[in-house]
Amino acid sequence: MSSNEKNNPQHNSDPFQGFNRSTFNFFDDNNPCIYNQSAAPTPALDPSYMSFTGCLNEGSVDYYNSFSKAFDMSYSSSDVVSPMDDSATNTKRIDISAENSVGDSRNLNHNISENQSTINSSVSCSSNEDEDSSKAKKGSGDQGDDKSKKVNKATKKEKRQKEPRFAFLTKSEIDNLEDGYRWRKYGQKAVKNSPFPRSYYRCTSPKCGVKKRVERSFQDPSVVITTYEGKHDHHIPTTLRGHGAGVFSPPATAMGPGFPHEFLSHFLPSSSNDPSGNTNSMQYQQQQQLQIPDYGLLQDLFSPFTRSQAP
DNA sequence: CGAATTTGACCCGCGC
């Protein structure tokens, strides 16, 4: 929590406040995609930016395939995510290992510093089985006085599956960006070489093991690095308390473009787990929307998601 | 008073 967030009137009154001038890039190593979301149209006209649609056209693979790959976890554990090497975006290629994709902000900051006008976000797709299974279950439970916990952890270790990981660089004044899901903070750590701490959040939904890490770039404090890990097995809660409640349904549609975190969050629930069975249609809608070669129409991009989430 | 956050301690992996 940071009391800062809680005391932040913007955060309380308008969860989208911080998103208005956000720039999101997401891509994988095969299909660099940048989605520039900005209230001001200027950045979209900046040649250094690639529009979302342009991104789709540019890449040989449609964006859905891109994300499919991401969720299919075709990468190996210590894979290197090479976000992009695209002169059109004036961005240098950097290699971000799964471990460092977000954890090591030095790489990210390096990337940022290479081009302050283009914020690169890595959708780092990594099979973190080893990392997750080993690291997810540590701490006091292993302290010898509770063997049952130890057993549970071992069990969980076996069950633990590969978790996709997605990192975003988001230009926002708000650290904890609202994405429609409810998160509980379970830790905070100082980041080496950075004055800004890294916060660890876990989805509050039962049985949903999705985690996210939030940290701020020390070289560009306006950039928030958010890493999602895992897939939500549920829809965005509609009973969010406070600022979250009801934000994403009608308002998002009315407001135009939704927040890309929300956008991505709709990818997170696996289709097989979707009880409503309409995921495919959603994906279809997404693809259809994305075919529109007009940046302005991106305002409609997220509407289908928002509508479909209504219970 | 329940829920969420804070924070120090702890564990583990990795590099040296």
Next chain:
DNA sequence: GCGCGGGTCAAATTCG
């Protein structure tokens, strides 16, 4: 083997 850094836990604290 040791130290460092990342990640997690859980008691204490704060908040609504």
